Amino acid sequence: MPELHLPWLELSVLIPLIGAIVVACIRNLDQARRVSIAICSLTLICAAGEWLDFELLGTFEAHDHWDVFQYIFRRDVFVIDELSAPLLPLAALLYLTTVLTTLRTKINRFSFGWMLFSEAILLATLACRHPWLIILLLALAILPPLVELRKRKQNTRVFALHMSLFIGLLVTGQLLVSADASAADPPILAGALLTAGALIRNGICPLHCWMTDLFEKATFATALLFVTPMTGAYAVMRLVFPIAPAWALQSIAILSLATAVYAAGMALVQKDSRRLFCYLFLSHSSLVLVGLEMAKPIGLAGALCVWLSVGISMLGFGLALRSVEARTGRLTLANFHGLYEHTPFLANMFLLTGLAAIGFPGTIGFIGMELLIEGAVEVYPMIGFAVVIAATLNGIAIVRAYFHIFTGTRHTASVSLGCRAAERVTILIVVLLIVGGGLLPQPGVQSRYHAARALLEHRRVADELPETNLTVAHDRPTTANSP
């Protein structure tokens, strides 16, 4: 297997892990925040380096340089492929932007140590492909929000019950998977248990209530960091996708489609801004899952594009909402707040990021959503149009939230509610990604389409994909020699 030129993956995991220990020892919270920013920046550099290095290799998969785990366990632990390579920098960006937009007034409520720990766990999850290790890391990722809920003396039963079920199903399912399992010879029971577990983590209806409960009780940042990376979808791709038959994947897609429409409808009737965000995110992440389970190149490519676009745009949308809430407290959507005159920048960014999430023309999500809808209609000619309905409802909900938060009345503030420089820069970065990706979509789409074909090739379903040839994983233009 080709090897990266530097140990980017180990560095991406170790830096936040060591940082978590260092930050936990710092008593001065402001200093802890500054150190966290530095650590998150370093991690992002390493994650971006990994992506760049991987792209230069021009291969489907690669393992880390100087992989110490390989020496110890005699197997590749940190391996990335075309699916996970761009997800690592996206995850690192998520953490950096979150810590940058955390105001000083909030630092006594937000644990930077646990945040860095969760970043290390997330990056490790995305950087490995071994099923048991993924399950272990997914279980560890539950700790930071659980600890925070306990610390805040919140009821953890809803969250803990769902997460226990999630881990229990994954462990049982994986125990039943034999070594030679594949899509051609699928282990039905194991596949069903793994699927059920992953669907809980994804929040597929009716097993989604833990997500709204988390947004109710945890800090916005913790909830955002726990759900936005879509590790549930990642678990599906790593644990279920390689062994599930096509009909099983399409059943998951139909469930996801129903969730996407249901969550979009629920977003329209919410009166709390965080619950609105939660349902919007749920609807979008379900749409990603719809495409992932189509097992067709165009739909899968669309889903991979939407995964990135939704990750970026919902991150921006969440951060804009969090910045507004940091100034006003939690916002109800039952009445108008009229904050536009005080925070026009946040208002515009809120609208732009929200529209990007629904795939508005000119934004990063547009082409991805087109591909996804095209793929959905190809596989399910009639119900594929439900994707259009979900996107329509989401669009209405986003503009409704914009109107309720930023317009409708004249707000009088005793203090300045203007945007801080760090917040402005952070959101601007997200906006640049949204607009840049929207105006120049070809490289991203081409890369995701290639990843989609390669993933399907690895499922060995040649009978369902006659046009696929065995060279698909290796036909990328190589710009550097593999070591």
Added chain:
Amino acid sequence: MNTHSVIPVLGLLVVASPAVLLAVLGLPLLVGFRLSEQWQSRLTKASVLTGLLAATGILATMLISGSRQEVVELGHWVAIEHEHEHFHFHINFVFDRLSVPFLMLTFVLCGTVGAFAEVYLHRDAGYHRFFLLYALFLLGMVVSALAGTIETLFFGWELVGLSSALLVAYFHQRPGPVRNGHRVWTTYRIADAAFLIAALTMHHLTGAGEFQKLMGSGAWPEGVANIGFWQASLVGFLLLIAAAGKSGMVPFSGWLPRAMEGPTPSSAVFYGALSVHLGTYLLLRVSPLLDVSMPLRIAVIGLGLTSAVFGALASRVQSDVKNALAFASLTQVGIITVEIGLGLHYIALVHMIGHVCLRTLQLLRAPSVLRDHQMLENAVGEHLTGDEVATSRSSSPGQLWLYRFALQRGNLDELLDDWIVHPFTKSFRFFDSLERRWTNLLSGGNSRTSDTLSPYGDSLEDVH
């Protein structure tokens, strides 16, 4: 330099001028810099003038060369090619007898309204916002007018929709305009969904989104649709829903008077003139479909007639001039739709251009019509005729019913609320209550902390 090299350059200039304007007005706002009113106005004028001159140049070139249709190819914006599988987002702009007049009309009216708004909104708090949305609208209209593929048309269509809805809510410190803006946006989104489904269906039927593949190779309006009866009916009906939503035709007419909450310049150019005609423009563009499907033709005529009659009734009883003009617009839009249904393409096009110009003039004059009337009376030195109060006449029950029907605008909004909006929200509120019960059960108590929280109730340090 021959016509084949001139037209692509001018065509690009036409599209680039509003795009550059949008970038120039929008980018400074991102970095917290505000252009002065004077500079905004200058840039807007320069952009509109450049676009108009380029469009005129194209018209002149086409007239000289005798060409009836010119296509400016920009190639594939996105292309996926793999043996049996492909996906293209092709961009090309078509200059023909339909798009060039509509394009020039767009530039002329937007330029007029831009000049009007420069004075009308001078020192208004939302001046910058208005011109940013104006640039977005102009770009949307230009792209929609010239689109050679259904995806490109959808691109422009969405930009027009967003800018229109936000301009209805321009006076956003009052709840009324905001609610109306949201209503307009909701209607547009439903129309957009129909449009998108039509685009997808068209993709599946023809394997591409180019209008030429759907309508045949002939220049407008002589193209012959390349698809069968059922396909034409399906795509046509979906596009008819999209057009009805965009043009405020029955049953979507409720948003027209709501749109008048916006400032007069936007009411004039968007809802009174250009925006409401975008639906009829779409129908004109896909008019060869009507030749294939008689039910579709009947539906177009029926919708046009209904809208025209409804608009005529409603406009006669409105109590303010902008609403009266909005419904008068609907009447004409309905008649234009009937003309399209009858296959009178050129008459429909000329009617549309004439009506757009007249309505823009009327709406722009509306705020000062009373003052003008008084000035005229002062100049003449006596009261002019026409301001006497008509004596009441006895009315039959039928007339009274008709009057109430028109006054309440056919209760179209209420009908949509009762049959669609309320059942929808009621259902999802029921699901929400079920979820609440479920999480309460699991938690062993009240699970929703958001019920007890109120904004501004905490100090900044306590907010979390």
